[in-house]
Amino acid sequence: MENITNKAISRIYGHGRGWAFTQIDFFDLGEKNAIAKILSRLVQKGTIRRLKHGLFDYPRYSKLIEEQLPPDMGKVADALARKYQWNIVPEGSTALHILGLDNQVPARYIFLSSGPNREYGILEQKLTFTHRKMSHTMIEDHFAATLVQAIQAIGRGKLTEQQRLQLSSLRTAKEYQKIVRDTKSITAWIHDEIVDIAGHVE
Numbered sequence: 001m002e003n004i005t006n007k008a009i010s011r012i013y014g015h016g017r018g019w020a021f022t023q024i025d026f027f028d029l030g031e032k033n034a035i036a037k038i039l040s041r042l043v044q045k046g047t048i049r050r051l052k053h054g055l056f057d058y059p060r061y062s063k064l065i066e067e068q069l070p071p072d073m074g075k076v077a078d079a080l081a082r083k084y085q086w087n088i089v090p091e092g093s094t095a096l097h098i099l100g101l102d103n104q105v106p107a108r109y110i111f112l113s114s115g116p117n118r119e120y121g122i123l124e125q126k127l128t129f130t131h132r133k134m135s136h137t138m139i140e141d142h143f144a145a146t147l148v149q150a151i152q153a154i155g156r157g158k159l160t161e162q163q164r165l166q167l168s169s170l171r172t173a174k175e176y177q178k179i180v181r182d183t184k185s186i187t188a189w190i191h192d193e194i195v196d197i198a199g200h201v202e
Contacts, residue, residue, distance in 0.1 A: 004029050004030045004034060004035075004038060005038050005041075007029050008026050008029055008035070008038050008039075008042075009042070009047070011025070011026065011029075012042075012047075012048065012058050013058070015058065016058070017058050017059065017060045017061065018057065018058065018059075018060045018071075018072040018075055019057060019058045019075055020051070020055065020056065020057040020071060020072065020075040020076040020078065020079040021055075021056055021057070021058075021079050022054055022055055022056070022079055022080070022082070022083045023035050023036060023039065023054060024082060024083050025079070025082065026038075026039075039056060043056070049068065049071075051071055051076065051122050051123060052120065052121070052122065054083075055076070055079060055080070055122075057071050057072070057075070057076065057079075059071070060072070070123065070124070070125060071122055071123060071125070073094075073109040073122065073125055073127060074090065074094075074098045074109075076122055076127060077090070077109065077111050077127060077129075078142075080118075080120070080127075080129075081111075081113070081115075084115055085115075086113045086114050086115035086129070087113070087114040088111045088112065088113045088114070088115075088129065089111065089112050089139075089142070089145040089146060089148075089149055090109075090110070090111050090112075090146050090149055091110040091111060091112055091130070091149065091153075092149050092150065092152060092153025093106055093110070093153060094106055094109050094110050094111065095146045095147075095149035095150040095153060096150050096153055096154070097109075098146055099146060099147070099150050099166075099167065099170065100166060100170075101150060101154075101163055101166060101167075107126070108126040108127070108128055109125065109126065109127045109128065110128045110129075110130060111127075111128070111129050111130070112129075112130055112131075112132040112149075113129040113130060113131055113132065114131070114132075115129060115131065116129075116131055117129065117130055117131050139182055139183060139186075140182065141178070141179060141182055143170070143171065143179070144179045144182055144183055144194075147167065147179070147183075147194065147197075148183060148186060148190055148194075150167075151190050151193050151194070152187075152190060156189050157189075159193055164193075164196060164197050164200050165200055167197045167200075168197050168198070168200035168201045168202075169201075171201070172201065173198070173201040176194075176197070176198035176201050177198065179194060179198065180194055180195055180198050
């Protein structure tokens with residue numbers, strides 16, 4: 001049991017603060033009941049935080065205010081998507097926030113999903129999954145799919161130079177080359193914006 005505990009802690013630390021997870025993220029380490037007991041003990045020790053039944057995070061911490069920060073809702077959504085094997089992509093306003101284009105915290109984090117409609121209360125935040133046919137928005141690369149949603153939310157011809165520079169800083173030139181290839185079949189004007197953003201990478 002101690003060996004499994006050490007492996008679980010190593011996995012949590014390896015993902016860094018803010019990582020959200022469920023028991024399924026440790027399925028390879030041991031039996032379900034053993035993992036459940038380990039996670040419960042880590043909650044009691046304060047190593048991890050229970051967000052709701054079966055859902056946890058390795059909380060971010062602010063030294064300035066000496067408090068745990070709210071959960072990273074993008075990572076919370078990813079954890080639930082892994083658990084239920086959904087394909088998800090953040091809806092426009094949520095995508096803007098995740099990419100740092102909108103600093104205002106959304107009243108509700110909304111993700112388009114291949115799964116059923118679901119709503120969750122995560123501490124004091126709200127998380128909604130809306131079933132949609134993913135079509136061209138469900139690009140294999142999660143960042144690229146988020147980028148497409150953000151550009152679409154901003155609107156045709158409305159992306160500013162500052163926003164382009166912000167987005168270009170989020171990935172390397174090599175990564176953007178792949179994103180340009182992976183998004184070539186999407187709406188033409190959105191793809192043109194992605195090509196432009198890729199050209200801003202230093």
